[in-house]
Structures are given as C-alpha cells and as structure tokens.
C-alpha cells in the first residue's frame with residue numbers, strides 16, 4: 317500500500333486542549349481524526365504536525381454561520397508573543413511525548429521522512445501555523461529549530477506582527493489586506509537562510525506575492541485548494557497557483573469540506589467528485605510534481621466518505637477509479653512532498 321504523507325494536521329492542538337492523550341493516540345480513540353490504529357489501516361504514513369495557538373477566550377468557530385449561502389466570520393484577536401511561545405512549548409512537549417510512545421518518528425530531513433514513511437510509526441515534521449511565538453528579533457528561531465521545527469506559516473488567519481491572513485469568508489478572493497510587514501519579510505529571509513519551509517496557506521494575496529518575491533525556495537501551500545472550484549478566501553486563485561508553479565512549488569489539497577464544496581458549506585456531505593475537481597484543476601496548473609495532500613485532520617469537518625485518517629484508503633480507491641496511474645498516485649501520496657522537502661531543506 318502506497319503510504320500518504322500529509323501536509324497538515326492539528327493533533328497537537330487537540331492534545332494541548334486536553335481532548336486526547338498520547339496513550340489514546342497510540343491505542344485508538346473516538347475523539348478526533350488521528351490515531352495509530354486508524355493511520356495504519358488507512359495508510360497514513362506521516363505528516364506535518366502543526367503548532368497552533370488559539371486566541372485566549374475567543375469563542376469557538378461559528379460552524380452554523382459556515383453552513384449558510386455566504387459568510388464572513390470575524391477573526392479572533394491577535395495573540396501576545398509570550399503567551400504564544402509558552403503554548404508552542406507545550407505543543408512541542410506533546411510532540412516529544414508522541415515520540416516517546418513510538419507513535420511518531422520526529423523527522424528533520426527528507427531522508428528521515430522517506431525512511432519512516434512505511435511505518436510502524438508516523439513520520440512527523442514539526443510545523444508552526446502562525447508565527448506569533450516569534451518576535452521581531454527572530455531569536456526564538458534558535459530554540460524552535462533545535463526542537464525540530466522545519467516549516468512556518470507566517471500567519472494563521474488573524475493578523476500578526478508579520479502579516480495578514482485571509483478571513484473565513486465566502487464567496488471572496490484572498491485579495492484582502494496589505495502584504496507582509498518588515499518583520500514578516502525579515503522572517504521569510506531568515507527562514508530561507510535556515511532552510512525552513514515557509515507555508516503560504518492562510519496568507520492573503522499581497523503576502524503571498526511578497527513571499528514569492530523574497531523566497532528562493534519552492535513556494536508551498538500545505539493545506540489549500542483551488543479558488544476556481546470553491547471560491548472561498550482560503551482557496552488559491554489561478555494567479556496564485558501560477559506563482560507557485562513558477563517555482564516548482566506544491567499545494568496540498570485540504571479535505572475541509574468548506575474548501576472542497578463549490579458552495580463553501582462546512583458540512584460532511586461532500587462527494588469525492590468535489591475533491592477530484594480540485595485535483596484536476598491543480599494538476600492543470602501545477603503539473604504532476606506540484607500537487608499533494610494536506611488533510612487538516614483534527615482541524616476541519618471532513619467528507620463523510622472519509623471520516624478520519626482511517627478512510628484514506630477510500631481516497632486511494634477514488635483516485636484509481638479517476639484514472640490516476642500508480643506512478644502519479646505515488647507522487648501525490650508522498651513523492652511530491654519528499655521532492656519539495658529536499659529542494660527546501662537540502663538532501
């Protein structure tokens with residue numbers, strides 16, 4: 317079975333919120349999308365594990381609003397740096413605990429990911445979604461990189477000292493707000509110098525253009541879809557996709573139904589045909605080497621036919637039925653991620 321490497325999950329957030337323990341992730345549970353038994357049965361080989369810090373006291377996302385014909389959710393308030401760094405350290409503690417229990421193998425190189433992908437543990441790369449924990453002098457990067465951090469999204473959707481993200485707005489484009497701040501540009505340059513991946517998912521259009529101008533690495537959106545199919549602010553316009561394609565970059569298809577369904581509704585009813593339309597569109601612009609998956613497991617409503625990571629085998633079956641041949645299936649499942657890791661991090 318060809319294993320999937322996945323561009324984005326929120327398991328560490330789920331653990332930080334006390335909703336699931338490392339032992340439950342090892343033994344199996346019903347509180348989320350990822351555990352080791354289901355990963356094995358579905359064919360999940362590994363992925364990017366996100367460090368994400370919720371705004372303290374902010375209400376949960378208004379799911380009812382995201383089931384309407386159109387919506388524009390207010391973004392939570394920015395997060396203070398000291399709080400963010402504290403919570404990020406907690407998340408890193410959970411990452412280490414998963415490694416201690418032989419649930420994951422922490423990886424910092426493409427070779428390590430490739431070696432761990434077949435199992436029995438998950439090949440795990442540490443990612444940070446929103447760089448609130450990093451101050452203007454960038455000094456926190458030493459500690460975070462030493463802890464294994466290999467990928468950073470300068471923003472989740474709420475604003476940071478680095479730049480502006482897109483709100484959960486439908487219908488809309490990502491052309492909302494100004495580009496990266498001076499601190500954001502400095503962060504991208506420093507990530508380049510340290511060969512840390514810069515993730516474009518959640519960034520607005522002006523910010524994406526700024527990263528494209530500054531970065532010398534392939535452009536990557538770890539968990540984003542095609543705006544031409546689902547006109548959500550979080551989805552990438554053809555112009556953005558062409559910027560990514562020009563750098564031999566990569567887009568990981570998000571399984572969140574509000575980014576798959578053409579009507580933007582965050583409901584589980586979401587036939588695989590929607591996902592396949594995104595796939596075909598992304599392949600038409602990015603080519604066979606530029607498309608992969610970025611599930612948003614534990615962070616989104618998934619299609620009912622997938623359910624959780626144990627349902628990945630149904631994605632594999634659907635791709636085969638769609639005429640995807642074994643070499644392309646292997647690229648989509650993990651080869652393209654390995655290629656971009658090598659190009660960004662070095663061999």
Ligand code: ZN
Pocket residue numbers: 445517518539
């Ligand atoms: Zn996200």
